[in-house]
Amino acid sequence: MAILCPSTAIYHLLFSSLLLFFSCYVSGIPVYGAEEGKDGFHSTPVSSLLPKNKCSASARGGSQGLPITQKYGPCSGSGHSQPPSPQEIFGRDESRVSFINSKCNQYTSGNLKNHAHNNNLFDEDGNFLVDVAFGTPPQNFMLILDTGSSITWTQCKACVNCLQDSHRYFNWSASSTYSSGSCIPGTVENNYNMTYGDDSTSVGNYGCDTMTLEPSDVFQKFQFGCGRNNKGDFGSGVDGMLGLGQGQLSTVSQTASKFNKVFSYCLPEEDSIGSLLFGEKATSQSSSLKFTSLVNGPGTLQESGYYFVNLSDISVGNERLNIPSSVFASPGTIIDSRTVITRLPQRAYSALKAAFKKAMAKYPLSNGRRKKGDILDTCYNLSGRKDVLLPEIVLHFGGGADVRLNGTNIVWGSDESRLCLAFAGNSKSTMNPELTIIGNRQQLSLTVLYDIQGGRIGFRSNGCSP
Numbered sequence: 214m215a216i217l218c219p220s221t222a223i224y225h226l227l228f229s230s231l232l233l234f235f236s237c238y239v240s241g242i243p244v245y246g247a248e249e250g251k252d253g254f255h256s257t258p259v260s261s262l263l264p265k266n267k268c269s270a271s272a273r274g275g276s277q278g279l280p281i282t283q284k285y286g287p288c289s290g291s292g293h294s295q296p297p298s299p300q301e302i303f304g305r306d307e308s309r310v311s312f313i314n315s316k317c318n319q320y321t322s323g324n325l326k327n328h329a330h331n332n333n334l335f336d337e338d339g340n341f342l343v344d345v346a347f348g349t350p351p352q353n354f355m356l357i358l359d360t361g362s363s364i365t366w367t368q369c370k371a372c373v374n375c376l377q378d379s380h381r382y383f384n385w386s387a388s389s390t391y392s393s394g395s396c397i398p399g400t401v402e403n404n405y406n407m408t409y410g411d412d413s414t415s416v417g418n419y420g421c422d423t424m425t426l427e428p429s430d431v432f433q434k435f436q437f438g439c440g441r442n443n444k445g446d447f448g449s450g451v452d453g454m455l456g457l458g459q460g461q462l463s464t465v466s467q468t469a470s471k472f473n474k475v476f477s478y479c480l481p482e483e484d485s486i487g488s489l490l491f492g493e494k495a496t497s498q499s500s501s502l503k504f505t506s507l508v509n510g511p512g513t514l515q516e517s518g519y520y521f522v523n524l525s526d527i528s529v530g531n532e533r534l535n536i537p538s539s540v541f542a543s544p545g546t547i548i549d550s551r552t553v554i555t556r557l558p559q560r561a562y563s564a565l566k567a568a569f570k571k572a573m574a575k576y577p578l579s580n581g582r583r584k585k586g587d588i589l590d591t592c593y594n595l596s597g598r599k600d601v602l603l604p605e606i607v608l609h610f611g612g613g614a615d616v617r618l619n620g621t622n623i624v625w626g627s628d629e630s631r632l633c634l635a636f637a638g639n640s641k642s643t644m645n646p647e648l649t650i651i652g653n654r655q656q657l658s659l660t661v662l663y664d665i666q667g668g669r670i671g672f673r674s675n676g677c678s679p
Contacts, residue, residue, distance in 0.1 A: 253531035253605040254572070255619050259595050262624050262632055265484035278490035279426060281358065284340040284451065286483030299627060303588045306553045310650060313361075313519075313552075341480050341550065341653070343455055343489050346425040347437065348388030354381055354452035358478065358489065360550040360663075363460025363518040364405055366415060366438025367453035373442045381452050383439060388422055396421035396434045400461065405438045407454075415453070416442040426468075430491065435467055457550070458518020459665060468492075474665035479677035480550065480656050482621060487658075487677045495662055502662055502671030505610035510545045519547045520663065522670055523611035524649055527561065529568035530604035536561050546649040548661065548670060554588060554625070555636050555652040562638030565606075566591050569634050572604035579631040589625060589633035596630045608651070616672045622655050 268288035282289040285296035297305075340357045347354065347367065354367045368375060370382040385391045394403045407415045417440040424435035440453060456463045457476065465474050472492035481487035490498075510521035524546040525538040540558050557565065569591060579592040595601055606623050608616040626632035635654045639647035660673040 253528070253607075254602050255605060256600045257603045257620050259598050259601055259629050259632075262601075262621055262626060263629065264627055265482070267484060268486075269484045277494045278488040279343045279345070281341050281343055281478060281481055281487035281489055283481065283483045284342055284357070286481075288481070288484060288486050289342060289450065299587065299625075302553060306652075307588065310552060310556055310647075313547075313549075313648060313650065340451070341478075341487070342451070345455060347383055347422050347435070348385070349390040349423050350388075351423070351425045352381075352383055352388070354383070355450050356453050356455040357451060358457060358550055359454050360457045360548065361519055361552075362407075362454055362456040363458035363463035363466070364407060364438055365435075365454060365456045365462075365464055366405065366407065366417065366440050368415075368440040368443050369417065369420075372417075372440060374444050376440075376443050376451065385420060385422070385439065390433070391420060391422040392434075393418065393420050395419050395436060397436050397461065397467070400436070407438070414442070414444050415440045424464075426491065430468075430471070432468055432471075436462060456518070457663075459520070460518045463518060465663075465665060475663065475667075477660055477662035477671075478550070479658065479660045480653055481677050482657050485658075485677060496664075498660060498673065499662060499664075499671060501675075502660065502673045503614040503616075504664075504669045504671040505612045505614035507665070507668045507670060508545070508611075510547065519549070520670060521545050521547055522651075524608060524651075525611055526609040527565055528605075528607040528609065529565065530572045532568060533609075534561075534564045534568055536564055541649050544646055544648055546651065548651045548656075550653055550656070552650050552652040553654055555655045556639050556647065556650045557636060558647070558649060559638045559640075561649070562636060565636060566634065566638075569604065569606075576601065579633075588637045589635065590637075592626070592631050592633035594630050595632055598629070601632075608655070610672075614672055616659065617674045618655055621657055622659075625654060 266287055268286070342355045343358055344353055345356050345365075346352060356365070356367065367383050368381075370384045370386070372382065375382070385393075395401060402419065404418050405416070415438070417438050419436055420439045421434045421436050424432045424437070426432075438453075457465055460466065465472075465476060468491065472495075475495050476489065476491045477495035477498060478489045479487040505522050508521045508523055510519060523538070524541040526536050527534050540560050573593060576593045576595060576598075579594045593601075603619065603623065606618045608618065610616065621635075623635055624632050625635035639649075658674075658676045660671075660675070660677070662671040664671070
């Protein structure tokens with residue numbers, strides 16, 4: 214019987230394949246292909262993932278609109294005090310998430326309590342600031358941008374308890390256009406009561422006056438809260454809140470005659486400046502955005518103004534996780550500008566964590582012990598490394614809107630010895646399912662457009678540029 218031997222060329226091919234396999238194995242690169250620019254991996258400077266202490270922006274993050282800065286970032290220009298520790302941020306973030314979910318569970322359990330539409334709880338970190346003016350002549354204030362609230366307020370002169378780190382007060386007596394009480398048809402409340410994380414509060418009365426967003430965008434008889442009893446630490450340089458929810462009193466609703474309930478923002482990284490756009494300035498970007506539909510959520514949360522969308526799946530390094538869409542469907546998914554870290558159902562988070570660890574197998578896990586209150590559990594020690602090959606994470610929303618996340622969208626850390634996957638899992642309770650919440654860490658440098666009348670939200674991943 215003749216023996217058939219492989220040709221020399223085949224020997225060379227087999228040898229080359231084995232050599233490639235073992236070189237990948239030794240280097241720790243996953244053999245399914247972690248190659249720069251291919252298969253959803255990107256080489257990222259480790260230094261770009263760490264906090265910045267200098268403002269790199271020479272101009273606004275967009276040619277139009279209101280500039281947005283991070284409260285504790287070097288571009289804020291307000292001389293803010295020392296930023297809170299990660300544990301403080303995570304603790305307050307947990308307070309916000311817990312409150313949002315408590316409202317959801319009270320509704321879905323059929324045990325809904327009477328929540329006033331103007332009584333909400335939020336954290337004080339992960340804040341983004343915009344400069345807005347009230348009165349005639351205009352008086353300027355730095356307000357926190359908040360898509361989860363429908364009340365805009367600032368502290369007023371002669372406050373009983375004033376914000377600890379703010380020295381600005383709205384002087385209603387110096388405005389020729391101010392009137393006390395409600396000025397919106399159908400609203401009868403003359404007072405508001407806002408409750409925040411760690412028991413911070415703002416209580417006061419409603420007033421109406423001119424609001425100036427930009428010189429070309431001035432609104433008469435805008436109803437806002439005049440804070441007279443403000444307790445707690447809202448942070449240095451913060452004067453109040455800009456409510457961008459869907460409620461009747463929100464800035465979105467009160468400016469609808471001109472802006473048609475359309476706005477967009479790009480939340481900047483700490484060393485940059487973003488922008489908040491309304492109306493036609495926002496829609497001018499729409500051709501380059503990918504849209505998903507707004508959907509209905511549980512009643513009490515919908516009334517509070519939260520924005521619900523359909524998240525259908527997640528990819529890591531171009532590998533679909535194939536999570537059933539039903540995992541995200543009940544009680545639903547919201548986009549939130551104030552929650553910091555994205556929260557996922559346990560089944561989805563476990564799949565994401567496993568895929569991320571597989572993609573990062575080349576790098577050593579951090580040996581540092583998790584501190585109390587630290588919600589991030591997948592961390593790496595990148596000390597001494599110039600670059601890291603990070604897998605791209607894609608959030609797949611209904612309608613084909615794929616949002617690609619890289620760099621600081623997916624990693625959090627204050628030290629190169631402990632850089633962590635910037636996602637967290639919800640509690641494992643099956644009795645009270647929790648919302649999927651897309652936090653602001655995952656929204657950094659994304660353009661997010663809210664078209665409420667059109668029933669859609671759009672995304673663009675090209676950074677805070679025009």
